Amino acid sequence: MNSQNNHELIVSGIHLELTPSLKTFVREKSEKLFRHEERIVRLRVELECDSKEAIETRFKVKGHINIHGPDLNATVQSDECHKAISLLVDKLDRMLMERHHMNKTKRNHPHPVEFDNVALPKAV
Numbered sequence: 001m002n003s004q005n006n007h008e009l010i011v012s013g014i015h016l017e018l019t020p021s022l023k024t025f026v027r028e029k030s031e032k033l034f035r036h037e038e039r040i041v042r043l044r045v046e047l048e049c050d051s052k053e054a055i056e057t058r059f060k061v062k063g064h065i066n067i068h069g070p071d072l073n074a075t076v077q078s079d080e081c082h083k084a085i086s087l088l089v090d091k092l093d094r095m096l097m098e099r100h101h102m103n104k105t106k107r108n109h110p111h112p113v114e115f116d117n118v119a120l121p122k123a124v
Helices: 020-036 081-108
Strands: 008-014 040-049 059-067 072-078
Parallel strands (some): 008 040
Antiparallel strands (some): 059 072
């Protein structure tokens, strides 16, 4: 599923039938991530239902963001699938904002580098 910004979204279900409403819900929620970070190459969302787990942790949603640089991964468990998707998107959004803030901080506050007795070539 490609959106208009050439971002790739992959939704898969493990022990769970993917209904069109679930796919649409994931697509709508993930647009928030694509709006905030245009360098996302691919977003993979895995929805898993384990009927043997406790009711509070029955649905597990995993998100993998492929982005220029280190990839971001997150996992959320909840009692309802739609709630878990919302929690996952919020968690990935926070991770993207932290990453952006760290890169911006490093860019605006560079650390000086000192060379000890090294002969550097002169510019011509």
